[in-house]
Amino acid sequence: MAPVRIPAIWKRAAFYGAVLALGTLLLQWLDYQRIARSHAGQIYDLLLAGGFLALGVWLGIRLWGRRPAVPTTFDGNPRAQAALGISPREMAVLAEIAAGHSNKEIAARLHVSPNTVKTHVARLLEKLDARRRTEALRKARELGLVP
Known part of the structure; x- marks a missing residue:
C-alpha cells in the first residue's frame, strides 16, 4: 500500500x-x-x-465518625444475678430501664401490662437495695448486670 x-x-x-x-x-x-x-x-x-x-x-x-460495632460478649454477670435472685424477666425490665424507657414503654416492648412492669421494678429495687430507678441502675452497672 x-x-x-x-x-x-x-x-x-x-x-x-x-x-x-x-x-x-x-x-x-x-x-x-x-x-x-x-x-x-x-x-x-x-x-x-x-x-x-x-x-x-x-x-x-x-x-x-461512626465506629464499627465491636462485638461484645456481655453475659450480664450470671453469678450476681443468681445471688440476688433476679429472674430473666426482671433482667429484661432492667435492660429496658438502662435503655431509658418509661414503664409504659417497657410494658409495650415486653407485651405486658404497666402494672406488671411496676411490680418487676419494685422487686428489682428491693433486690438491689435501692430507693430509685437511677440508684438501682447504678448498682446494677457496678455489679455488671447491665452494660
Missing part, C-alpha cells in the same frame, strides 16, 4: 492552526498571571481556607 501524501495546503493550515493555538494559550497564560498578581491575597486565602476545610473534615471523620 502506498503512503498517503498530505497536500501542502493542509500542512500549511495545520501549521497556522498550531501557531494560533499557541498564541491563544500564551494570551490565556498572561491573563492568568495578571489575575494571579492582582488577587494574590485572595487566592492565598482561598487555598488556606480549602486546606483548613479538608483538615476539619478529616478530623471530624477521624474523631467523631
Whole structure:
C-alpha cells in the first residue's frame, strides 16, 4: 500500500492552526498571571481556607465518625444475678430501664401490662437495695448486670 501524501495546503493550515493555538494559550497564560498578581491575597486565602476545610473534615471523620460495632460478649454477670435472685424477666425490665424507657414503654416492648412492669421494678429495687430507678441502675452497672 502506498503512503498517503498530505497536500501542502493542509500542512500549511495545520501549521497556522498550531501557531494560533499557541498564541491563544500564551494570551490565556498572561491573563492568568495578571489575575494571579492582582488577587494574590485572595487566592492565598482561598487555598488556606480549602486546606483548613479538608483538615476539619478529616478530623471530624477521624474523631467523631461512626465506629464499627465491636462485638461484645456481655453475659450480664450470671453469678450476681443468681445471688440476688433476679429472674430473666426482671433482667429484661432492667435492660429496658438502662435503655431509658418509661414503664409504659417497657410494658409495650415486653407485651405486658404497666402494672406488671411496676411490680418487676419494685422487686428489682428491693433486690438491689435501692430507693430509685437511677440508684438501682447504678448498682446494677457496678455489679455488671447491665452494660
